[in-house]
Amino acid sequence: MDRRTFFKAGAGIAALGASGGLGAPALAQGAAQRTLRFVPQANLANFDPIWGTQYVVRNAACLVWDTLYGFDANLVPQRQMVESEEVTDGGKTWTFRLREGLRFHDGEPVRARDVAASLNRWAVRDGMGQMIRAIQEEPVQAVDDRTFRWRLKQPYPKMLVALGKNNTPMAFIMPERLARTDPFQQVTEFIGSGPMRLVRNEWVPGAKAVFAKFEHYVPRQEPASWLAGGKVINFDRIEWIIMPDPATASAALQNGEIDWWETPLTDLVPSLRRNRNIRADIADPLGNIGSFRFNHLHPPFNDVRARRAIAMALNQEDYMRAVAGDDRSLWSTLPSFFTPGTPLYTEAGGDILKGPRNIDGAKRLLAEAGYDGQPITVLVAQDQAPLKAMGEVTNALLTSLGMRVDFVATDWGTVGQRRAMRNPPGQGGWHVFHTWHAGADCTNPSSYLALRTHGDGAWFGWPSDAAVEAARNKWFEAPNLEAEKAAVAEMNAAAFNHVTYLPTGFFKTYQAWRSNVSGIIGAPIPFFWNVSKS
């Protein structure tokens, strides 16, 4: 008997009369193997993946809702709920057929009209969906229970990318009654046809979410690869336990109270690795791209020379060391806007970020741009470690260029509000803020909002440049990979010429799990299928 057991027994006996029994929480060994305890990156505060597009919502939604197509590890969309598709009318009509045996968690079969309603809702909120809506002849129509059709006014070669991509919002399929909800309102039920179902009465937002295996889910026969293939679940329950404190999560993992931690703090990984019961590895090979975001509406950064001056002086190594430390397996410099190691990666036009930094040249260019010493308002979210680190480096960089910095140390909620303000910086607006983009969102231009340059409609900072947009359109029309590569290279070069924003480098994070858990892979989403526990 160890001391904990002794302690437990002593107190338990004393308490027996009052409690009516010990009721120790230990799970039977078999039950423990059938339950996976997972600490996600953030709190699952809401659960409509179309209404709220935070990554944590998408990740949980992948358990509950299924998609028509799914990206595999090669970023190629593969059939998931769909059995076959047909493209006719010169590429303008897409007809899809659902595979047999698909059921929602309430027992109802998945019908084409559910898909039609789901796609019509999704298309209001998603960038690619909006493009399709803009060229649709009519909304998605159900032809029969298993067949649906989308008729367009012009071909849209990237249809399967749109339906299978893993960027938020993903094209999840819901029952028609839920999918008819206004896309800007939350659904009130969480019924999907995915391999797990949400146990609603155990969901305590901010604390815990429990998913139970959906017994009627029929996985595909192909081997699983990211969102494609057979989603075989080896657990009866998957418990998402929210732990806001990294030290607590680290201790809980070491103590065996949790099985898998999605985003361990890099600083804690060495101590985790010293524990022979714990494995730690790169969470997502597609990593993240740090962003130095300019406001293009106001001086000095409404002048491309001022933005180029920053590009000439910006040292990505400084940023990455501040963000990810000295572990070079976690970061690299990135003279590109696109994710390294993916098919369309290019460094075209990225020379301005390479080689020795030119501080004097940058100062001259700033003077030419008419910078007159006005304060530069930099919004820095202190509650997000990478953003805080980037903000500190930017403060030093701008100061070294002779700029006056108005360093606004605040939280991410405030940055989220203030970055939407178009007022001049002195009147509640801003000049610079930092964020990062998931590498999975930057593998191609489809969902890359941060690289769009259509002025008022563009992402925060509202950049405007016809050349970037023209290159982007070429990618959507590209008939093959070579044409896609050419379009992306052109877009990358145009974006560097315009300095739409500045990548501060490419960085990855770790994930950690107990060594008795197997099947965990590195991917942009924590995939639970084919994971098991001994």
Add this chain to the structure above:
Amino acid sequence: MFAYVVRRILATIPVMAVVALFVFSLLYIAPGDPAAVIAGDQATPEDVERIRASLGLDRPYLVRFGAWVFDIVRGDLGVSIFTNLPVSTMIMQRVEPTFSLMVVTLILAVSIAVPLGVVAAWKVGTAIDKAVMGFAVLGFSVPVFVVGYLLAWTFALELDWLPVQGYTPLSEGLWPWLENLILPAIALGSVYIALIARITRATMLEVLQQDYIRTARAKGAGQRSILFVHALKNAAVPIVTVIGIGIALLIGGAVVTESVFAIPGLGRLTVDAILRRDYPVIQGVVLLFSFVYVLVNLMIDLLYTLFDPRIRY
């Protein structure tokens, strides 16, 4: 007495009204945008604007305040912007862990601190007194989260006696419930123990100088009787006052403690809601805390009459 209690309870209404106005106004002028958080980083400004409109956040101050007050008067705390759950449901989900933590902390703190303070006063100037006061200084000086980490490291990781984190409802058994609360209660109670021990010592020292204590000694009363029957009862009023005031300390400390030990209580709910700007939840929780605090103070006032019969309302 009854009339006094009724009067005090009625007096909570204007207090709560002021708190409501203050909280709502503070949140209104505070920066931050829940719509931006909901929309995610990939959303366009137009998406954020539409979500804001759908949540009614684009309405003028007076309209929003009026609607909120109207709902409050009807007993409806509103619906969380993020979870779409009624605020009352979210609070009910979180009340038990926080209440459990506070009760265990309170019992632990009082049962340790009062005897410590009494003994320190009795043995004033000795090594025992110095040790107790040294402990009190330590309790005041070391932040709750540091105490929490040290306890978790020692008793959970190194000794494997207790779990690192989490909360088990009382309905699942007394030991599982208590097991999760021991370390958080010690961490949260450290400041509280220090505070009560110091006040108890100081008050006891004063009381022990009184003539009636000398009389009790002259009558041949035993040391224990003098300390705990004659002296402590007369020293109780300031001690009870500090215990009451300390409830606010506990509420504040619970926010940190619940984060460190991953206890899904009201403290964490408050922090999460503030970070996300979930206004209805923040308003609901702050109102609840204010109400609890007002009630605790009322109870303290009533307890005075038990300890000191001269006090009448």
